[in-house]
Amino acid sequence: xxxxxxxxxxxxxxxxxxxxxxxxxxxxxxxxxxxxxxxxxxxxxxxxxxxxxxxxxxxxxxxxxxxxxxxxxxxxxxxxxxxxxxxxxxxxxxxxxxxxxxxxxxxxxxxxxxxxxxxxxxxxxxxxxxxxxxxxxxxxxxxxxxxxxxxxxxxxxxxxxxxxxxxxxxxxxxxxxxxxxxxxxxxxxxxxxxxxxxxxxxxxxxxxxxxxxxxxxxxxxxxxxxxxxxxxxxxxxxxxxxxxxxxxxxxxxxxxxxxxxxxxxxxxxxxxxxxxxxxxxxxxxxxxxxxxxxxxxxxxxxxxxxxxxxxxxxxxxxxxxxxxxxxxxxxxxxxxxxxxxxxxxxxxxxxxxxxxxxxxxxxxxxxxxxxxxxxxxxxxxxxxxxxxxxxxxxxxxxxxxxxxxxxxxxxxxxxxxxxxxxxxxxxxxxxxxxxxxx
Amino acid sequence: xxxxxxxxxxxxxxxxxxxxxxxxxxxxxxxxxxxxxxxxxxxxxxxxxxxxxxxxxxxxxxxxxxxxxxxxxxxxxxxxxxxxxxxxxxxxxxxxxxxxxxxxxxxxxxxxxxxxxxxxxxxxxxxxxxxxxxxxxxxxxxxxxxxxxxxxxxxxxxxxxxxxxxxxxxxxxxxxxxxxxxxxxxxxxxxxxxxxxxxxxxxxxxxxxxxxxxxxxxxxxxxxxxxxxxxxxxxxxxxxxxxxxxxxxxxxxxxxxxxxxxxxxxxxxxxxxxxx
Numbered sequence: 193x194x195x196x197x198x199x200x201x202x203x204x205x206x207x208x209x210x211x212x213x214x215x216x217x218x219x220x221x222x223x224x225x226x227x228x229x230x231x232x233x234x235x236x237x238x239x240x241x242x243x244x245x246x247x248x249x250x251x252x253x254x255x256x257x258x259x260x261x262x263x264x265x266x267x268x269x270x271x272x273x274x275x276x277x278x279x280x281x282x283x284x285x286x287x288x289x290x291x292x293x294x295x296x297x298x299x300x301x302x303x304x305x306x307x308x309x310x311x312x313x314x315x316x317x318x319x320x321x322x323x324x325x326x327x328x329x330x331x332x333x334x335x336x337x338x339x340x341x342x343x344x345x346x347x348x349x350x351x352x353x354x355x356x357x358x359x360x361x362x363x364x365x366x367x368x369x370x371x372x373x374x375x376x377x378x379x380x381x382x383x384x385x386x387x388x389x390x391x392x393x394x395x396x397x398x399x400x401x402x403x404x405x406x407x408x409x410x411x412x413x414x415x416x417x418x419x420x421x422x423x424x425x426x427x428x429x430x431x432x433x434x435x436x437x438x439x440x441x442x443x444x445x446x447x448x449x450x451x452x453x454x455x456x457x458x459x460x461x462x463x464x465x466x467x468x469x470x471x472x473x474x475x476x477x478x479x480x481x482x483x484x485x486x487x488x489x490x491x492x493x494x495x496x497x498x499x500x501x502x503x504x505x506x507x508x509x510x511x512x513x514x515x516x517x518x519x520x521x522x523x524x525x526x527x528x529x530x531x532x533x534x535x536x537x538x539x540x541x542x543x544x545x546x547x548x549x550x551x552x553x554x555x556x557x558x559x560x561x562x563x564x565x566x567x568x569x570x571x572x573x574x575x576x577x578x579x580x581x582x583x584x585x586x587x588x589x590x591x592x593x594x595x596x597x598x599x600x601x602x603x604x605x606x607x608x609x610x611x612x613x614x615x616x617x618x619x620x621x622x623x624x625x626x627x628x629x630x
Numbered sequence: 631x632x633x634x635x636x637x638x639x640x641x642x643x644x645x646x647x648x649x650x651x652x653x654x655x656x657x658x659x660x661x662x663x664x665x666x667x668x669x670x671x672x673x674x675x676x677x678x679x680x681x682x683x684x685x686x687x688x689x690x691x692x693x694x695x696x697x698x699x700x701x702x703x704x705x706x707x708x709x710x711x712x713x714x715x716x717x718x719x720x721x722x723x724x725x726x727x728x729x730x731x732x733x734x735x736x737x738x739x740x741x742x743x744x745x746x747x748x749x750x751x752x753x754x755x756x757x758x759x760x761x762x763x764x765x766x767x768x769x770x771x772x773x774x775x776x777x778x779x780x781x782x783x784x785x786x787x788x789x790x791x792x793x794x795x796x797x798x799x800x801x802x803x804x805x806x807x808x809x810x811x812x813x814x815x816x817x818x819x820x821x822x823x824x825x826x827x828x829x830x831x832x833x834x835x836x837x838x839x840x841x842x843x844x845x846x847x848x849x850x851x852x853x854x855x856x857x858x859x860x861x862x863x864x865x866x867x868x869x870x871x872x873x874x875x876x877x878x879x880x881x882x883x884x885x886x887x888x889x890x891x892x893x894x895x896x897x898x899x900x901x902x903x904x905x906x
Contacts (some may be wrong), residue, residue, distance in 0.1 A: 587796070587798070
């Protein structure tokens with residue numbers, strides 16, 4: 193019997209980087225991007241992280257050297273996916289330990305010029321389409337050390353490109369999985385919608401086992417040209433041994449509309465920097481968050497809604513439930529540029545604390561330069577109401593069951609905003625599973 | 631054999647203040663009892679104590695259904711044994727649909743051994759049953775999809791309590807001022823609703839200040855509570871008399887309790903309000 197230990201690159205130093213570059217055999221413009229990003233990464237490693245974003249997120253226990261990018265051997269692993277098999281998809285792709293499956297895409301869509309596949313493939317085949325967008329407009333390497341690290345070492349991920357006026361009715365599905373203990377995943381999601389295009393991408397992350405430690409340093413870029421419509425969902429469902437760092441940004445041009453839902457169930461520690469930019473007149477973004485942290489999990493969000501053009505609308509609603517010794521941090525900001533008159537900005541975070549030992553920090557914020565805007569923000573934080581529990585118990589529900597019903601009701605307001613039924617169902621079931629009901 | 635709810639010499643304190651001072655009462659399935667008394671006399675305290683609100687401490691005495699003591703059971707276990715309280719102030723449960731809530735409740739009440747996660751009663755049967763009950767009570771079936779009591783008017787909330795009563799078919803139902811705060815049309819709807827539901831399988835304790843609910847649901851027994859004790863028990867005519875003439879005559883007949891009531895009101899004007 194032969195036991196094969198996967199060989200890996202050694203951490204993320206200069207030698208490892210050169211080896212990594214050599215193994216990729218990418219077009220020169222991609223290699224140049226990586227080299228530039230690696231330089232920035234080395235500089236930013238020496239620089240303190242922005243305290244405004246990071247002061248409530250303790251990453252002292254994080255040891256990057258424990259993780260490495262698995263070599264390109266195909267992993268065989270199965271995943272409890274939450275979304276796959278649940279609906280008919282127009283296309284799907286999986287990335288396991290950075291290795292992408294052969295993507296499937298509806299033939300008619302392919303004929304219409306839709307690209308759907310792995311970033312590693314598509315930079316080779318359609319570099320001209322990706323070049324203007326890849327890490328130039330939404331997430332740039334100089335944003336912070338994690339963005340730079342990602343830009344130097346991205347390993348693949350899903351690309352969706354939808355040409356002008358092409359409408360994709362059915363959702364597309366993407367799964368990012370980690371199977372090997374100590375694996376690092378640097379997936380990059382890049383969605384480009386040309387004018388008048390529309391699409392829905394449902395993406396989930398999952399671990400093959402409950403014990404394999406992992407690192408995700410990811411990026412999501414959503415680029416919406418005029419009058420396009422995107423519904424993007426990312427359901428983060430790693431096991432609780434995974435460190436998750438992600439820089440995610442959407443840019444929304446004139447009269448385009450982005451609906452973005454972030455679900456966070458898993459991870460040991462997750463920090464997501466999420467930004468929406470309303471760049472064109474009449475652009476709109478709705479951002480939904482469903483977070484459920486338990487045990488010793490720490491889930492942190494730094495969200496920004498940046499209004500750069502007049503008559504733009506943004507509406508963010510995050511709901512978190514925190515239990516045991518878990519922590520949630522949400523730092524939100526609405527920024528309104530001087531030209532962005534008639535902005536309508538809204539942000540709200542509601543937290544429900546299920547134990548005496550959990551903790552939530554919710555800090556909304558506004559920075560407004562224009563003088564004719566409507567911006568509202570709010571945060572609530574509370575425990576399950578004893579009178580609600582009593583009422584439920586008087587109707588034959590046990591205390592724990594009543595608590596669960598109240599938790600599900602708490603999230604319902606976010607579900608009500610999500611038009612895609614399978615997303616509502618999936619989030620609901622993920623929450624139920626975590627509650628231990630199903 | 632019909633079931634018996636037996637309350638024996640019940641003493642109850644709230645925040646260590648005695649509110650009930652020896653209440654005894656027997657209610658059989660099929661009987662309608664009215665409980666009347668001035669504000670602060672302990673009516674709501676008795677209601678909350680019977681269903682097991684944790685703030686109401688039983689210092690002595692017992693509550694039993696067919697000999698099974700309830701004192702140490704939590705509200706859920708009591709509900710599964712057949713106790714039901716129609717709340718004076720029903721709570722709102724945001725995001726939980728009436729239908730989902732009731733499906734859980736009905737399943738648990740009909741299958742008292744059920745544990746969380748075990749299957750709920752079949753959706754199709756449940757929906758039909760719920761729709762039928764709603765139609766009988768003149769309720770818009772759309773209510774089933776609304777979140778429990780969220781944005782409901784006072785009358786809608788009370789009707790929702792009656793709908794729950796209809797779905798759960800408890801052995802013993804306590805109605806805590808279900809007719810208060812309602813206009814006369816709403817009182818009629820609730821009263822008629824209760825009349826349809828109360829039958830040989832249900833013992834009813836109606837707590838009320840008004841007579842309307844009792845016109846539709848004529849009590850065999852009327853109890854008057856004063857300063858935490860039941861001081862008189864009569865038939866429907868006693869309820870009628872109290873309604874027409876107030877409690878002055880009762881206080882005259884029971885000067886000791888009346889004095890206690892006055893004393894009590896100086897100390898704690900409205901202890902019953904704690905539960906609200």
